[in-house]
Amino acid sequence: xxxxxxxxxxxxxxxxxxxxxxxxxxxxxxxxxxxxxxxxxxxxxxxxxxxxxxxxxxxxxxxxxxxxxxxxxxxxxxxxxxxxxxxxxxxxxxxxxxxxxxxxxxxxxxxxxxxxxxxxxxxxxxxxxxxxxxxxxxxxxxxxxxxxxxxxxxxxxxxxxxxxxxxxxxxxxxxxxxxxxxxxxxxxxxxxxxxxxxxxxxxxxxxxxxxxxxxxxxxxxxxxxxxxxxxxxxxxxxxxxxxxxxxxxxxxxxxxxxxxxxxxxxxxxxxxxxxxxxxxxxx
Amino acid sequence: xxxxxxxxxxxxxxxxxxxxxxxxxxxxxxxxxxxxxxxxxxxxxxxxxxxxxxxxxxxxxxxxxxxxxxxxxxxxxxxxxxxxxxxxxxxxxxxxxxxxxxxxxxxxxxxxxxxxxxxxxxxxxxxxxxxxxxxxxxxxxxxxxxxxxxxxxxxxxxxxxxxxxxxxxxxxxxxxxxxxxxxxxxxxxxxxxxxxxxxxxxxxxxxxxxxxxxxxxxxxxxxxxxxxxxxxxxxxxxxxxxxxxxxxxxxxxxxxxxxxxxxxxxxxxxxxxxxxxxxxxxxxxxxxxxxxxxxxxxxxxxxxxxxxxxxxx
Numbered sequence: 331x332x333x334x335x336x337x338x339x340x341x342x343x344x345x346x347x348x349x350x351x352x353x354x355x356x357x358x359x360x361x362x363x364x365x366x367x368x369x370x371x372x373x374x375x376x377x378x379x380x381x382x383x384x385x386x387x388x389x390x391x392x393x394x395x396x397x398x399x400x401x402x403x404x405x406x407x408x409x410x411x412x413x414x415x416x417x418x419x420x421x422x423x424x425x426x427x428x429x430x431x432x433x434x435x436x437x438x439x440x441x442x443x444x445x446x447x448x449x450x451x452x453x454x455x456x457x458x459x460x461x462x463x464x465x466x467x468x469x470x471x472x473x474x475x476x477x478x479x480x481x482x483x484x485x486x487x488x489x490x491x492x493x494x495x496x497x498x499x500x501x502x503x504x505x506x507x508x509x510x511x512x513x514x515x516x517x518x519x520x521x522x523x524x525x526x527x528x529x530x531x532x533x534x535x536x537x538x539x540x541x542x543x544x545x546x547x548x549x550x551x552x553x554x555x556x557x558x559x560x561x562x563x564x565x566x567x568x569x570x571x572x573x574x575x576x577x578x579x580x581x582x583x584x585x586x587x588x589x590x591x592x593x594x595x596x597x598x599x600x601x602x603x604x605x606x607x608x609x610x611x612x613x
Numbered sequence: 614x615x616x617x618x619x620x621x622x623x624x625x626x627x628x629x630x631x632x633x634x635x636x637x638x639x640x641x642x643x644x645x646x647x648x649x650x651x652x653x654x655x656x657x658x659x660x661x662x663x664x665x666x667x668x669x670x671x672x673x674x675x676x677x678x679x680x681x682x683x684x685x686x687x688x689x690x691x692x693x694x695x696x697x698x699x700x701x702x703x704x705x706x707x708x709x710x711x712x713x714x715x716x717x718x719x720x721x722x723x724x725x726x727x728x729x730x731x732x733x734x735x736x737x738x739x740x741x742x743x744x745x746x747x748x749x750x751x752x753x754x755x756x757x758x759x760x761x762x763x764x765x766x767x768x769x770x771x772x773x774x775x776x777x778x779x780x781x782x783x784x785x786x787x788x789x790x791x792x793x794x795x796x797x798x799x800x801x802x803x804x805x806x807x808x809x810x811x812x813x814x815x816x817x818x819x820x821x822x823x824x825x826x827x828x829x830x831x832x833x834x835x836x837x838x839x840x841x842x843x844x845x846x847x848x849x850x851x852x853x854x855x856x857x858x859x860x861x862x863x864x865x866x867x868x869x870x871x872x873x874x875x876x877x878x879x880x881x882x883x884x885x886x887x888x889x890x891x892x893x894x895x896x897x898x899x900x901x902x903x904x905x906x907x908x909x910x911x912x913x914x915x916x917x918x919x920x921x922x923x924x925x926x
Contacts, residue, residue, distance in 0.1 A: 451628075452628070452631050452635075455628040455631070455632065455897065455900075455901060456632070456893075456897055456900070457855035457856070457858050457859050457896065457897075457900050458855065458859075459855075459856070459859030459862075460855075460858065460859050460862075460893060460896050460897075463859075463862065463877070463878075463881075464636075464639065464889075464893050467881040467886075467889055468639050468642050468643055470644065540756070544758045547758055547760075547761075548758060548760070548859075548862075548863060551760050551863065552862065552863065552866065552878055553878070553882070554878075554881060564760070567760055567761060567764055568760070570764065571760075571763070571764060571767070571867060574764065574767060574768055574772060574779075575772050575779075578768050578772070581764040581768070582764060582765065582768060584761075584764075585757075585760075585761035585762075585764040585765060586761075588757075588758060588761050589753075589756065589757040589758075589761050592756035592757060592758065593752060593753060593756040593757070595756075596752060596755060596756045597752060600752075
């Protein structure tokens with residue numbers, strides 16, 4: 331194969347996949363909004379203005395104002411950053427913990443494997459969001475709590491997937507060769523296992539982002555997630571729902587922001603699954 | 614089959630025990646002293662404090678408290694509520710005990726039927742405009758979180774059109790919106806899976822054989838293809854049910870439905886941890902029972918499972 335063959339093949343299949351392209355466009359827009367949007371918002375998202383309480387959308391407040399007269403547009407933009415901060419933190423933590431524990435379980439087997447996998451089974455015995463609600467209730471609300479709670483419920487899936495992938499790789503010739511030539515275990519995992527299990531893990535992660543954003547929004551909606559004055563889409567929808575009859579702009583625009591973001595990540599995840607690993611089962 | 618069922622039931626009891634231990638341990642980590650919180654303005658009253666502490670058993674060693682906890686679960690009282698002094702948790706939650714399971718079971722039944730129909734509809738029209746339209750609706754249905762969906766549906770159907778009430782519980786028209794919001798995401802999920810599995814089954818040789826011997830399209834789809842689609846679909850019903858149970862927390866909160874989900878959220882804010890933990894336990898038991906039924910049904914249909922091969926995840 332010529333150099334760069336695999337990469338350009340990926341590019342070609344990506345461009346041909348309509349879901350992946352639309353998803354990537356939406357995700358890029360959301361990422362840009364989260365990264366640079368907060369520097370360009372028209373108002374301070376936390377500035378209280380009693381003269382603008384529940385102001386409908388106009389030329390100063392593009393999407394109106396909320397119960398404290400804060401600009402809804404600015405809060406939606408900054409809310410994107412909060413959402414993605416949670417999603418990326420949880421993803422980083424769970425990928426690190428999940429792949430490490432999954433590889434250790436598959437490599438060493440025996441009681442180490444049993445210990446890790448029984449822990450995974452126990453966490454799977456609870457509906458994931460209810461477990462996250464339980465953890466958030468104990469730790470008390472806040473950004474850190476949300477990240478811890480969602481990490482705790484999300485790593486077992488990664489660990490189980492990693493273990494299954496490594497178990498089948500272990501039988502391969504090149505692993506025997508690596509062992510025979512005295513390669514240290516850590517190096518075998520880093521250099522031989524990881525690159526070979528990356529594709530399904532990327533697919534899993536990209537589908538996971540959608541779930542994590544939804545879970546964060548749900549916790550914040552229920553009031554046990556990220557707290558005021560930090561703007562989050564979930565809390566904005568909750569505040570807006572009580573006012574839906576007279577001032578629908580808050581709930582509807584925040585819902586639209588959350589909905590579009592979720593559609594973007596789901597389309598991208600679906601597309602990546604089709605491109606990278608057509609056989610991977612949905613979960 | 615019997616051996617498999619027994620193994621699964623023993624495993625289930627293990628899971629319940631772990632859940633009981635976890636909820637007990639969780640309460641120990643909760644910041645603050647519940648008795649001091651209960652006393653509030655009478656916090657100087659040492660005698661009252663001691664009496665309450667004895668009544669709730671919180672003056673005894675931890676392992677005795679755990680035995681009490683087990684005993685209270687066994688006799689069905691689930692201990693005393695922190696928020697409503699001297700009231701057993703079972704009385705506090707009695708009103709919601711039927712609402713939430715009913716809501717969840719009705720929703721999952723509708724979702725399975727509707728989802729399978731939509732999935733088959735899209736699969737037999739693969740790549741047509743109807744297929745594309747269905748897929749678009751499905752992606753939207755899966756993606757938009759239930760409370761965001763609630764904002765749109767309540768705005769359109771309750772406020773703009775005025776067809777349905779905004780909230781409440783008891784009358785049939787008050788149930789339509791909550792059930793619809795619970796039903797949409799799992800329906801979309803099931804429909805998408807059905808479509809995928811159906812397309813796979815339709816490409817098999819035995820379908821070609823069925824067509825070659827001149828069977829009508831409807832017979833091929835419903836007699837031959839659908840049956841083989843339903844088996845793999847069954848394994849995902851458990852997971853979907855978990856999502857639906859979590860959805861009741863949100864939907865009950867939005868629509869003011871006096872079910873367990875809303876009670877759980879209220880109890881978190883009221884720091885009534887015995888109630889919170891009881892509801893979490895009940896949800897876990899309910900969820901694991903549904904999963905057990907699903908797994909047993911699957912094992913009955915697919916002999917490879919009960920012969921000890923693990924199901925892939």
